Amino acid sequence: MASSQRPQFVSLGMFIIDEFEYLDDDGRPTGRSLAPQESQASFTCYQLPAEKVGMIIDRGTDFPLWIQEKLDSYGPTMWLFRDHADRGTTRALNSYKGDLRGFKYLTSRIRITPRDLAGTRLAHPTALHFICSPSRAAVITSEVHAEPGWDPITIYEPIPDRCVPEELPALIEVLPAISILSPNAEEALSLLSMGPTVTRSAVEEAAARFLEYGVGGNGDGWVIIRSGSLGAYITTRRKGGQWIPAFWSDNAEKVVDVTGAGNGFLGGLGAGLLLGLGDVYEAVFYATVSASFIIEQEGLPRLSAAEDASELWNDDSPQRRLEELRARVGQLKL
Template sequence: MGSPPHFIGGGGTYATIGARIWLPADKLGMIIDRGHDFPLEIDSKLSSYGSEMWHFRGHSDRGTTRALNSYRGDHRGFEYLTPRIRLTPRDLENTRFARPATLHFICSPTRALEIISEVNDVVGWKPINIFEPIPDRCVPEELPSLIKALPAISVLSPNAEEALNLLSLPPAVTRPAVEGAAAKFLALGVGEAGSGCVIIRSGALGAYIKTREREGQWIDAFWTNSDLSKVVDVTGAGNSFLGGLAAGLLLSQGDVYEAAFYASVSASFTIEQGGLPIMTGNADGGAEEWNGDLPRRRLEELQQRHRNKE
């Protein structure tokens, strides 16, 4: 058995690329900690998406953070192979990314409380907070901390298994179960400080979006059961979905239901290969292609698919 393949990783990286599919590089930002052994090919790959997106922090005294994804059937395991460095909202202050309009964070509910506290300390900063609970902390013991954080969360988005586990509900993933979990999270206070939304990502079932103002809606996964040959590696799909959602919120003037179409398309590009999708520019200034296809074409196809159901 050979050694596992090495890919650029990190949920934040996939989320940022998910947004990059729709937005120019200068509209996005992510801090990357670069150790003394940071591979040059990774530096080159990231820069190919637009060097303006990245703020590199050098660490000559330590190696680059590495982790291992492992799969046994449908169960995903994840472990850090080197010590990680935590980022906080304060780390953004000395970069051009200070006080972004949208903030996406992946962590435990307990850690989310700390992040929200830091955001609240900055006078006049009221970002759209998109919270993606980290998988191994989607446990019932974290629910009290999550409830405390919910009023400041604009979009709460666990996947279906994580949502059911947080709420101590039976683990079978069905559409009625997902819809019930979304309603429960809203009742627990998502976005009480403003308008709030729950999006439960449910793999091949699609994603369920629910707010207090509108009925819940399912948005299809772009690749359906008839296209499963296109699905190579689902690593990062949920992260890129939420990056696409953040971009979609900007492009749809805040309509989260419309933004979910952008999100589903972003995920579709991520799962077509191991690692990040490939972006190619257009020499005559035309639209960028991703994996040899146009995001706008997929968006229109997915929207039409839903119109045909009405």
């Protein structure tokens, strides 16, 4: 496939229908309820044509029509649907107990690997995103290396329940094959046995240690640690580190549901790598804006068109937010 015909960004993340329960600190239901939602693994890659991004969606016999219509509104060419007549769609339970979030699958999983892309329009993307355990990441990167002529930017998001110190040796083994490592702050600190308190200095130390462990091998690997209201910290061996503030850092009322913020962030990063001509620092601006649209409602953001036919997300312009964020960072540097 010619390079110009390749998709820019493909995620190997599973499409999951999320269910929710909310408990108080003593484990009692709070009374809050939320209907099942489409998984935020359906990332936000704004300002890219639908044919430039994609993911596989495994549709079970219970796949809701309203989710299908929502996905189609983003551009049906973005999705590669696979129908399963013998099972339901993958589902998971997100449980919130006080400030703690739990996650468990309610159905069996259908893992997706690079081999599933072969022979499809999603084959050989420029950037490949995957969220899994370190051992699964090793399998994925080995499949990538087995494809002659394909050398994608690999964007690895460690799965939360494997971000424990026992997984660090396996993570170190796979890091040379990873272009961009992006855990969130709690996950990064847990992997490195650094304690639960998230501070800027702790995040910077964690990122430096991941670089020392070999992200990117002999190339210029990147570490991006997503740190909630603190923003995102990005660092590399050659250029050093920089903080990009969270878009809603000064407006907590806009943060409605952070479920899927990491997926949205990395989808935006994939768009930013193309629109920013490969500049990973620039791509983080796009990633931050993408996450801002994910967290300001429950479920996926709403896509529409302005009078000039430009894209609007939740009735706001991604380009406007991008320019606002750039201006804010420029003022911080003065």
